[in-house]
Amino acid sequence: MLLEEFHSTPMGGHYGFLRTYRRLADTIYWVGMQKHVRDFVRACDTCQRQKYVATTPGGLLHPLPIPNQIWEDLSLYFITSLPKSKGYDVVLVVVDKLSKYGHFILLKHPYTVKSIAELFMKEIVRLHGIPQSIVVDRAGEVAYRLKLPDDSKIHPVFQVSLLKHAIGNYKVQEALPKELELLAEEDHYPVKVLGSRVTIREGVAVPQSLVQWKNKFLEDVTWEDTDVMRGQFPEFILEDKDAFQEGSIDRGGVANNENEDVGLEIRPKPK
Structure with missing residues (x-):
């Protein structure tokens, strides 16, 4: 009840962990208070929907291990926005990480995950077998098609960078807010x-x-x-x-x- 009052009410203002903790600590204290406040703020449904992370993720880059055999570990990426040549304007590049041997496969718009998979089987797996791992450096525009209400008028496809994992007891919203509906x-x-x-x-x-x-x-x-x-x-x-x-x-x-x-x-x- 106190956490709800100091965070989720209009007086609480849905502030972050630090502000909510300091305001609450000025009034009351209990054992494990810091952890409880942090978990409550992280699991707040409203904050997860409306706020975004403005800090840079921590951590250092680590080099990938050297493969033991050729065509065991591959890297894959797309080169897009090229001038058209006989209808082709995208190049799918597949490189073996050990030998640095590469395949350059021409693509036309529009292409799908299924068509890319079929082309990969035909041009790569047929010649070199099934790889153990594939590192995708740049997979183009990755998106998800979400299941929205039947009467929804907004586009159901969202870029993966706009989505994030829900924490806590996620509340399923049956109807979309009116301000998101298109006239x-x-x-x-x-x-x-x-x-x-x-x-x-x-x-x-x-x-x-x-x-x-x-x-x-x-x-x-x-x-x-x-x-x-x-x-x-x-x-x-x-x-x-x-x-x-x-x-x-x-x-x-x-x-x-x-x-x-x-x-x-x-x-x-x-x-």
């Missing part, structure tokens, strides 16, 4: 691709699509990078425009000829 007019999702073009950005050709958005007027169409759209909305199928032959080359963000952007009368609003 119907705020739910913007690509509906249709109306045209395409290729714009030159820092000397690199960047394919773009003219996208019509859900819950927006037809004149509110926007030019979006095609690769970005495929990454953000993998389930949305972009129309194939035969290597964008119907579009124009847009240099510096301004088309050479406004009437050549797309073969349609609908264009984005001028800024």
